[in-house]
Amino acid sequence: MVLTAEQRKFFEDYGYLKYDKKVLADQELEAVRQRSKDIATGKVSHVPSRFIQLEAKFREEDDSMMNFKHQPAPEEREFDQVRKLTHLSQFDELFEATAKKPEIVDVIEELLGPNIKLYTEQLMMKPRFNGTVTNWHQDSVSFPWFLPQVAVSCWVALDDATVENGCMTVIPGSHKWGPVAKEYRDTFLDSDMIREPVPVEVKAGECMFHHGLNWHRTGANNTPHRRRGLALHYIKSETMYLPNDDEDEETRLYREAEKPKGEFRFMLIRGKEFDGRV
Numbered sequence: 001m002v003l004t005a006e007q008r009k010f011f012e013d014y015g016y017l018k019y020d021k022k023v024l025a026d027q028e029l030e031a032v033r034q035r036s037k038d039i040a041t042g043k044v045s046h047v048p049s050r051f052i053q054l055e056a057k058f059r060e061e062d063d064s065m066m067n068f069k070h071q072p073a074p075e076e077r078e079f080d081q082v083r084k085l086t087h088l089s090q091f092d093e094l095f096e097a098t099a100k101k102p103e104i105v106d107v108i109e110e111l112l113g114p115n116i117k118l119y120t121e122q123l124m125m126k127p128r129f130n131g132t133v134t135n136w137h138q139d140s141v142s143f144p145w146f147l148p149q150v151a152v153s154c155w156v157a158l159d160d161a162t163v164e165n166g167c168m169t170v171i172p173g174s175h176k177w178g179p180v181a182k183e184y185r186d187t188f189l190d191s192d193m194i195r196e197p198v199p200v201e202v203k204a205g206e207c208m209f210h211h212g213l214n215w216h217r218t219g220a221n222n223t224p225h226r227r228r229g230l231a232l233h234y235i236k237s238e239t240m241y242l243p244n245d246d247e248d249e250e251t252r253l254y255r256e257a258e259k260p261k262g263e264f265r266f267m268l269i270r271g272k273e274f275d276g277r278v
């Protein structure tokens, strides 16, 4: 057991856990920062450019999550314009090794169970001066193709995350209300039955864990300091995946991310995988 009884109870009661232990040593942190910079700025090209998203004001007119329509040439991409890198583990060994680090996965195992897959990761760059808000959401509701909607995420700070530069803000206990359909978001958030939001400042190299149904957001970053955060989204290997015939572009791209490794399966992190499941 890596978590104390108090930490487990805190996660069960509030749906998140600030974890004050370093999960990335200083050297690892530096390597991950450097690799993310090399990918974002096109110095290396093993991550397809459709998994590199710019902040909206630097995109032409594409409003979607992936900017596959108006992807600028790598040499036109500026570091401080990049909003998000996704699917890094599928293409990059350093990110794969990070997603498999025992310091992280031991905790995930306690919170999610022994059979663990990685759905994806999102490296939210929250660039200095340009970083925009990520609005209130529940991760599992954003991944409706997985049943049951059970996920635990680990959010690793690559820079000190503060209130000023857009750290995570969570609504304690909000996971207990279950999945809330997107059209009810504002009504839900206005309800006086939900607790006050709490900012969670995290030091570089440390992390927080959150339940897939926990409501959270991050603020804008207008400071001169970057606030990069690597969100690793884990699901149970027992999860059912519901691809549909009219699969939208976004989902198709998620699935295609696995192609370099052969037949499509989500990445096994620990334990077993099961026929017909993710």
Ligand SMILES: O=C(O)CCC(=O)C(=O)O
Pocket: 124, 126, 134, 139, 153, 155, 216, 217, 218, 229, 231
């Ligand atoms: O890092 C961010 O700005 C947002 C992260 C997030 O929403 C998540 O980890 O689910």
